[in-house]
Amino acid sequence: MPDLSKPYDVLVAGGGNAALCAAITARQHGASVLLVEHAPRAMRGGNSRHTRNLRAMHEAPMDVLTESYAEEEYWDDLKRVTGGNTDEHLARMTIRASSGVFGWMKQAGVQFQPSLTGTLNLSRTNAFFLGGGKALVNAYYLTAERIGVDILYDSEVVALPMRDGVVRQVEITHKGFPATIAARCVVAACGGFQANLDWMRQYWGDAVDNFVIRGTPFNRGRLLRNLLDQKVASVGDPTQCHAVALDARAPKFDGGITTRLDSVPYSIVVNRDAERFYDEGEDVWPKRYAIWGRLIAQQPGQIAYSVCDAKSVPLFMPSVYPAVVADNLGELAEKLGLDPVKLRATVARYNQAVRPGKFDNTKLDGSATEGLDPPKTNWARSIDTPPFTGYPLRPGITFTYLGVRVSERAQVLLEDGRPAANLYASGEIMAGNILGRGYLAGFGMTIGTVFGRIAGEEAARHARN
């Protein structure tokens, strides 16, 4: 147990990728560092432990990435997914810095998979962690401990009382008991607020009771709320969150990546009244998967069911839970808790509307329905080949967009535009500066790594002066 009576140069609030990058960097720059993680040791690492990869710019093939991924292409991708809701200066800075993270990460113990060849196009843009985010987080904790970062688990930073833009002290609860710590600088790296269901309820109402939170239950936004209440400038739409379709049998929190379901484009999706409600074939799945969480959230009871036949099952990655399977549609409906008459009627209407086309799951194939509302505009094939398969779906929340505004030096900005004197931020809590909307696979870890290192270095330098 660290000695909490001594003042630290840098206190880092959080225990995921952004916090670890900040803590290790600050220590490497000579600061005494305390990392305060809300979770107990066994659950440390936040959402970062569920991750698999990081998106990085590179000019030429490297051991962990194929071909090249230049600044302009990366920037174009970001502009597209955010609809321009980004800060070009911060974004380009992050993109450029992403090309230089590998040496530092490897030195800090992170291992990567060799770049994948073949058809998986992410091998060009995203470097995959060997052993996933859990191995990355464990490696960082080992390094942090080895170089002398003190770590306090089971401890939530609840407030950073500020006067004239200066954080005076750090108020925490440790295993539920209040304590106060002195620190010259603080790095806020404690994620979003998606696990705070009461806060989410303000925007979504009681529908949140049917949401599944894909990551840690410890990202409750306690510190974010405290900072915003003290006139720290906010960024990002508070009512928005990134939500995907998840297997409805997933646990309420922390199910991670394995509960995601990619069956939508090759199935029809019905609500609890066994009625379709959106074009399942609108676009290729990576471009469309993030709208399905919201679509399901708008359905009665926030539940939906993906239904397909034997032809489609080999085309998508199943969730970790077994599919619901039956020899006929009536039996499938009963197993899913749907009205068999209604489901059979919906499938019959859909099958009648399917027009002959050349099915091709590798592209937008134009195999569509005709005269059906809503239509299915690609990959429409009759559902007629037993056994029939179904999965229940719920909205799965990945993260929220609301955060604190920062400068390029990771300084937290106040509402009047001044930077706070000794407060920095990294990771999801400031990602909205760059990713104000939408999502670019692997960019969350890039932002946390780049800004974590900036925040750690700046905080250490400030503390020394």
Ligand SMILES: Cc1cc2nc3c(=O)[nH]c(=O)nc-3n(C[C@H](O)[C@H](O)[C@H](O)COP(=O)(O)OP(=O)(O)OC[C@H]3O[C@@H](n4cnc5c(N)ncnc54)[C@H](O)[C@@H]3O)c2cc1C
């Ligand atoms: C299932 C899943 C898969 C994902 N896959 C990827 C991927 O492959 N690539 C990618 O780039 N992104 C991915 N993401 C997004 C990614 O997880 C985040 O962008 C990234 O982990 C954010 O890092 P962070 O350190 O800011 O937050 P987190 O890793 O969530 O860490 C926040 C930490 O703060 C702690 N904490 C919270 N409140 C407090 C407090 N008040 N006091 C002290 N500690 C506190 C938490 O316990 C936690 O340790 C995925 C997300 C999920 C849910």
